[in-house]
Amino acid sequence: MSAPAVTAAGRRLGGWLRTGYRYLREVSGDSAYEKYRDHHRRTRPDVPVPSRREFQRQRARRLEEAPQSRCC
DSSP: OOHHHHHHHHHHHHHHHHHHHHHHHHHHTTTHHHHHHHHHHHHOTTSOOOOHHHHHHHHHHHHHHSOOOOOO
């Protein structure tokens, strides 16, 4: 293989890995804070954004108060 072909294959593999990483973050809920933070800054710029830890506490509290089945 020539150097440009290896480079192109490496870029494709890197793109697949990035896509897979983003997908896993979405499925696991790991990206929820970033989405919340961005939304909060857009809709309420004058109110401080809660920390990641406080966000996780509020989220856990909401899920305990109103559990949802994610079975099917």
